[in-house]
Amino acid sequence: MKKTINLIKDQLSRSIHLKETPKRIISLVPSQTELLCDLGLENALVGVTKFCIHPQHIRTDVAVVGGTKQIHLDKIKALQPDIILCNKEENTKDIVEACETICNVHISDIFIIDDSLELIHQYGVIFNKSSEAFAIINTIQGEIKDFKTFIKNKPILKAVYFIWKNPWMVAANNTFINYALKLNKFENIFEKENRYPEIELSESIINKDVDTVLLSSEPYPFKEKHKRDIQKFYPNAEVILADGEMFSWYGSRLIKAFKYFKNLRLSLENNQS
Incomplete structure (x- = not known):
């Protein structure tokens, strides 16, 4: 028997009317694709983006419908989705409006951890995976608690987080990355x-x-050679290659993020000693 859902609101407080639990899902956000799979919804995915790399096999098993900024609308329409999952930052307004001509669209809007946990809860309700969502939320909360104890007495480090080259671009205020930097007791000089x-x-x-200068692995794939390009502008900084997924993927990737953050801080301390 299919579960009936009367009314759902997404993270922009937009109303979504669902007559039943969606069975055919298209995800236009890589971190949300990973979350769906971890909720046990991989078999319900009928479309993903070319940037959806976790789990590794997903782009082989599921139709690729474009990127996060450009989509193949006809391909999406042909897949007959029940719902399309977007994000305010990663997908354009034009993409959302085009998708809304096909089916219901859920939009996430993430700035802090509580927003991430709310999204996981919403997916649990929408897709009838509440127990799985609760387990993920509970695990993330445990990781956060442990990390806050670890980081509590660590010194604040002035930092820059680069996301792009030519032109040089950094993460600043009103981003999830900036929030993650604060959790790590990095003082973003571009805040x-x-x-x-x-x-x-x-x-x-x-x-x-x-x-500290962090060169993100995404969206620009910074490599070891770029550390030399940056060092001369920040001569006293430790320049490191940072795992961009840990700083910007806000779904179930957070389960792994806080162990990564802990090891990152320990590595910085070892290099300074």
Whole structure:
């Protein structure tokens, strides 16, 4: 017997009317694709993006319907989804409006951990996976509690988090990344800027006060060679390659994130000693 759901609100407080539990799901957000699979919904996925890399096999087993900024609408329509899952930051307004001509669209909007936990809960309700959602939420809360105890007496480090090259772009305020930096007791020197500003790097602007520079693995795939490009502008900083998924994927990836953060801090301490 199919479960009847009368009314659901997404994270933009948009009403979604569902007559029954959705059985055919399209996810246009990589971190949410991973979450769906961890909720036991992999068999319900009929469409994902080319950036949905977890689990590794998903793009082989499920139709790829484009990226997060460009989609193949005809392909999506042909898959006859019951619901399409989007995110306010990762998907454009045009994409959402186009998808709404096909079926119900749920939009997530994530800035802090509580938003992430709310999303997991909403998916549990929508897809009749409440017990699985509760288990994931409970695990994440346990990891957060343990990490906060670990980080409590650690010193604050001034930091820069790069997400792009040519032009150079950093994570600033009003982003989940900035929130994750705060949890790690990194003081983002660009926190007064908004979202993902472009910045100038020149030999006339040398910042000797920055302790840590993080070069994200995504969306730009920074490599070891880029550390040398950055070091001269932040001569006293430890320049490291950061796992961007740990700082920006807000679904079930959070189960692994806090162990990563702990090891990151320990590594920084070892390098400074």
